[in-house]
Amino acid sequence: xxxxxxxxxxxxxxxxxxxxxxxxxxxxxxxxxxxxxxxxxxxxxxxxxxxxxxxxxxxxxxxxxxxxxxxxxxxxxxxxxxxxxxxxxxxxxxxxxxxxxxxxxxxxxxxxxxxxxxxxxxxxxxxxxxxxxxxxxxxxxxxxxxxxxxxxxxxxxxxxxxxxxxxxxxxxxxxxxxxxxxxxxxxxxxxxxxxxxxxxxxxxxxxxxxxxxxxxxxxxxxxxxxxxxxxxxxxxxxxxxxxxxxxxxxxxxxxxxxxxxxxxxxxxxxxxxxxxxxxxxxxxxxxxxxxxxxxxxxxxxxxxxxxxxxxxxxxxxxxxxxxxxxxxxxxxxxxxxxxxxxxxxxxxxx
Numbered sequence: 001x002x003x004x005x006x007x008x009x010x011x012x013x014x015x016x017x018x019x020x021x022x023x024x025x026x027x028x029x030x031x032x033x034x035x036x037x038x039x040x041x042x043x044x045x046x047x048x049x050x051x052x053x054x055x056x057x058x059x060x061x062x063x064x065x066x067x068x069x070x071x072x073x074x075x076x077x078x079x080x081x082x083x084x085x086x087x088x089x090x091x092x093x094x095x096x097x098x099x100x101x102x103x104x105x106x107x108x109x110x111x112x113x114x115x116x117x118x119x120x121x122x123x124x125x126x127x128x129x130x131x132x133x134x135x136x137x138x139x140x141x142x143x144x145x146x147x148x149x150x151x152x153x154x155x156x157x158x159x160x161x162x163x164x165x166x167x168x169x170x171x172x173x174x175x176x177x178x179x180x181x182x183x184x185x186x187x188x189x190x191x192x193x194x195x196x197x198x199x200x201x202x203x204x205x206x207x208x209x210x211x212x213x214x215x216x217x218x219x220x221x222x223x224x225x226x227x228x229x230x231x232x233x234x235x236x237x238x239x240x241x242x243x244x245x246x247x248x249x250x251x252x253x254x255x256x257x258x259x260x261x262x263x264x265x266x267x268x269x270x271x272x273x274x275x276x277x278x279x280x281x282x283x284x285x286x287x288x289x290x291x292x293x294x295x296x297x298x299x300x301x302x303x304x305x306x307x308x309x310x311x312x313x314x315x316x317x318x319x320x321x322x323x324x325x326x327x328x329x330x331x332x333x334x335x336x337x338x339x340x341x342x343x344x345x346x347x348x349x350x
Contacts, residue, residue, distance in 0.1 A: 001026040004105060005114035005140070006124075007054060007070075008044045010092045011264040012116060012142055015174035017097060023339050024346075029108075032071055032086050032099035033057055039102060041127050043119040057086065067229070068237075071099065093177070093239045106131050112349070114156075116140040121152060136349040142174065143261035144286070153350035156342070159261030160287055170345035172338040173287070174262050176271075180239045183273045184247055186322040190222045192277070192313075193249040195242065195265050196256050197229040208255040208279075214306045219313070225249070242268065250318050251299070252276045259286045266291075267333065273326030275299060275318060277309075290332050297325040 003020050007013050007030040020026045036042040037051045044054055053063045054070055062069060074087040074096040084104040087096045100108070110132045115124045121139060128135050139152040147155055147163050155169040163169045194212070199205050216224040225233045227245055236245040242265070246252060252269045259282040260266060266288045269276050276292075280300040283289035294300035299316055301309045 001111040002109055003028050003112040003114065004100070004110050004135075005030055006042075006044070006116050006120050007031060007097075007099075008117055009142070010070075010090065011176065012140070012174060013097060014090060014092060014095075015176060016114070016140075017095075018175045018177075019339070019342065024343070026111075027098070029085070029098045029100045029105075031055060031102070031105075032088070033101035033103075035102040041102065041123050043123060044117065091238065093180075110135045112136050112138060114138045114140050116142065118145055138349070141261065145261075154345075156345070158287065160285055161261075168345065168348045168350050170341050172342060173267070173333050173335065174264065175335045175338070176264060176268065177239060178271055178335075180243050181246070181268045181271045182243075183271065183322075183326040186250060186273065186319050187248060188250055188318060189248070191225065191249045192222055192251045192253050193225040193227060193245055194231070194253040195227050195236070195245065196254065197231075199226055199228065199230070200232065201230050204257050205255075208257055211255070211301075211306065211309075212253060215309055215313075218306055218310045224253075243272065246272050246274050249274055251313065251316075255279050255282070255301070257282055259283045260288060261286065263288045267329070270297070270325050270329040271333075273322040273329075275316070275321040275325050277301060277313065291325070291328050293324075293328065295321075297321060297328045 003026055005016055005028060013030060017028050020028050031042060032055055034055050036055055044050060049064050052061055056071060068091045070091060072089045074089050086099040088099050090097055113124050113128055113135050115121045124137055128137060136154060138154045138156055141155060141157045141159050141161055144159055144161060147161055153168060155163055155167050157163060157169060157171045158174045200209055227233050227236045236242045246269055252274050254266055254276040255278060270291045275298050277299045279302050280292060281302050283292060292298045299312055
């Protein structure tokens with residue numbers, strides 16, 4: 001089968017490639033070329049710079065926010081526009097993803113169209129109606145979005161959301177490479193690292209960032225690092241960079257207000273066996289919440305004052321908690337079982 005999906009999150013796209021290509025033997029394509037937005041079939045974010053960042057074929061283009069280009073051709077000599085398909089470097093690993101223009105989409109046989117953000121649902125319905133009437137639409141949900149209001153028939157949910165019974169659905173985990181995010185015994189080097197993008201600057205994180213700084217001052221014998229977009233210690237690039245940053249830390253600070261629907265970083269952290277410092281309330285009714293047992297797999301700081309948090313961190317058996325965290329991940333996350341569920345889901349597409 002040929003599967004077309006939108007592209008707004010590199011980790012999600014890679015997970016779909018791991019699922020549909022590596023596991024199930026299909027082909028996954030995502031959009032490239034400004035025709036997608038100009039003809040009304042793209043709505044990641046209503047700003048010209050964002051459209052260029054995600055869609056332009058111009059190899060000289062550099063995103064204005066300083067992030068890596070998303071459409072760098074994998075190999076100009078071998079992979080450039082082979083049969084109308086652009087092979088683009090995946091910014092998170094050393095692999096590539098396949099991108100097609102709108103005109104190439106019209107020419108190809110397309111079996112499935114995946115919308116991973118709600119604003120693409122009406123656009124992709126029109127896309128199917130005009131050009132691929134036999135294709136099935138899947139709504140992929142990785143955040144806590146409402147399903148019922150979107151009038152979809154097929155849902156792949158990597159978040160704990162309410163799904164009407166009449167919808168063909170499957171709940172699964174977005175896969176990542178566990179050969180990269182693999183367990184190793186805790187280094188116990190008194191290093192605490194955060195990987196929350198814009199942790200220092202986003203208004204939603206203001207109180208959590210202030211708390212982080214207070215704890216840092218109270219623990220001068222520990223090293224505190226802030227990685228990610230806007231982070232004072234820079235960005236850990238790609239899967240290898242992130243896994244390296246997680247692995248070289250004793251604890252991971254992940255007070256991400258609002259939590260995640262799924263959450264690649266938090267799942268990476270548990271896979272590698274690095275206990276996170278978290279607010280349990282942020283993960284109530286969230287998929288990653290199933291991994292969190294205070295004092296066993298994580299350090300919950302809900303309702304504690306700074307000194308109480310310091311005491312809790314310093315008294316934690318980080319070596320034992322690391323093994324517990326990894327074992328809990330293995331218990332709760334099984335990509336092989338998810339594959340079986342998704343195979344059955346695909347047989348029932350409406």
